[in-house]
Amino acid sequence: MEGRISADLLRGHTDTIVLGILLKNDAYGYQIYKSIMDRTDGLYQLKEATLYSSYKRLEKEACIVAYWGDESQGGRRKYYRITDKGRIQYKQNIADWEFTQRILNQLLKEEDD
Amino acid sequence: MMIKKYVDDLFHGYESTAELEDFKEEIIINLKDRMQDLEKTGKSSDEAFAEAVSELGDITAIADDLSREKRKEIIGKMYVDTKPKLSAGYAIGYTLAAGVLLFGIITSLITYFSAGNNLFIAISSFLPFVVPAGAALTYLGLTTETTAKYPMDWKRALIYALAVGAILFGISISSSHFFMENSDPAAILGVLVPFVLPGVLVIAFLMLTEKKRFKPWLMQEHERYHEAYAGYYKDTEEVTKRGMLSGALWIGAIGVFLLIWILTNILYALPVFLFAIVGELLIEYRMISKHKRNSATK
Numbered sequence: 001m002e003g004r005i006s007a008d009l010l011r012g013h014t015d016t017i018v019l020g021i022l023l024k025n026d027a028y029g030y031q032i033y034k035s036i037m038d039r040t041d042g043l044y045q046l047k048e049a050t051l052y053s054s055y056k057r058l059e060k061e062a063c064i065v066a067y068w069g070d071e072s073q074g075g076r077r078k079y080y081r082i083t084d085k086g087r088i089q090y091k092q093n094i095a096d097w098e099f100t101q102r103i104l105n106q107l108l109k110e111e112d113d
Numbered sequence: 114m115m116i117k118k119y120v121d122d123l124f125h126g127y128e129s130t131a132e133l134e135d136f137k138e139e140i141i142i143n144l145k146d147r148m149q150d151l152e153k154t155g156k157s158s159d160e161a162f163a164e165a166v167s168e169l170g171d172i173t174a175i176a177d178d179l180s181r182e183k184r185k186e187i188i189g190k191m192y193v194d195t196k197p198k199l200s201a202g203y204a205i206g207y208t209l210a211a212g213v214l215l216f217g218i219i220t221s222l223i224t225y226f227s228a229g230n231n232l233f234i235a236i237s238s239f240l241p242f243v244v245p246a247g248a249a250l251t252y253l254g255l256t257t258e259t260t261a262k263y264p265m266d267w268k269r270a271l272i273y274a275l276a277v278g279a280i281l282f283g284i285s286i287s288s289s290h291f292f293m294e295n296s297d298p299a300a301i302l303g304v305l306v307p308f309v310l311p312g313v314l315v316i317a318f319l320m321l322t323e324k325k326r327f328k329p330w331l332m333q334e335h336e337r338y339h340e341a342y343a344g345y346y347k348d349t350e351e352v353t354k355r356g357m358l359s360g361a362l363w364i365g366a367i368g369v370f371l372l373i374w375i376l377t378n379i380l381y382a383l384p385v386f387l388f389a390i391v392g393e394l395l396i397e398y399r400m401i402s403k404h405k406r407n408s409a410t411k
Contacts (some may be wrong), residue, residue: 029143035152047170048143052136055177077146080138 006042012056019082019090028077063089115162116144122337124176133179203253210249217242232292240285248278255279262326276315283308299373361390
């Protein structure tokens with residue numbers, strides 16, 4: 001049986017996904033959006049609006065900072081950079097997720113054995 | 114630029130703040146990049162635009178946070194005090210006109226059956242009712258203020274009403290002639306033409322010179338609609354032109370239909386509508402191909 005994605009579940013992890021993408025290098029909105037699409041092979045389409053609210057939230061929590069790039073072509077882009085606080089937050093989120101996943105697996109698969 | 118306009122419209126009604134302008138710029142450049150990528154995969158610019166915009170999703174929640182003032186009660190403007198009340202005079206007028214019309218229908222039905230199923234007499238007795246009732250309803254309808262429209266100038270509405278009266282008069286007189294024994298087709302046309310033709314011409318003239326009576330909020334809505342969905346028909350002017358073309362087509366078709374019907378037989382007259390439908394399709398096709406050409410040269 002093929003699985004379907006739980007949009008709600010995924011949306012709850014948008015911040016972590018964004019932080020994860022920014023770990024390697026700074027990126028602007030469309031790059032982040034595209035890399036999410038590429039990673040999921042287009043199986044799940046996150047609305048860009050969800051990402052925008054995530055950026056705003058992360059900015060407010062000082063997990064990321066925004067700055068305008070100096071493109072000469074086609075208009076400047078707004079880049080996001082992860083902060084040290086953001087890195088700590090990311091690690092914490094991943095640890096939380098792994099813990100949650102373990103517990104959920106134990107609870108959900110109980111019937112099997 | 115389609116995107117800039119679209120985003121501007123999206124935030125229409127938000128108070129401009131530095132943060133909001135910042136956010137708009139960000140959305141615009143991201144949408145542009147997205148559109149470019151989609152166009153690279155072979156999509157037309159319209160398709161790419163539609164897809165990019167649909168992927169954007171609902172950004173109003175973010176905008177609400179950014180803009181100190183929320184959407185300036187556009188919705189409030191739409192619903193508050195826009196429902197005009199019908200005055201007592203108009204209510205009486207409508208009721209009377211409808212009553213006269215109803216009375217006319219009943220009377221003509223009674224005459225129809227009592228006069229031995231004679232349509233000539235039935236229609237003749239309907240005539241004195243339908244003409245004033247039709248004219249009165251036209252006048253009242255045009256001068257009534259509605260949620261969407263302001264009332265028409267009473268003089269103009271009166272001309273409309275008289276023209277409608279003349280048309281109704283011509284139609285009922287000539288159709289009663291039609292059912293008269295030994296009716297002469299020339300006589301039928303003879304009564305139809307002098308009433309219906311000027312009536313139709315007057316109405317056509319009035320319609321073509323019509324000023325818009327939409328209320329401001331509706332105009333704003335239309336404008337925004339046209340700007341945001343500028344994809345299909347390029348502008349209002351084209352839509353109006355298209356409407357006039359098919360209006361003329363159908364009026365003409367009905368005229369020819371009536372003519373053939375009276376002169377020969379309804380069976381010969383019906384195919385006229387087939388031609389009209391084909392004509393309508395041709396107009397639509399022309400509009401679409403013109404639009405394609407326009408967007409190709411854009």
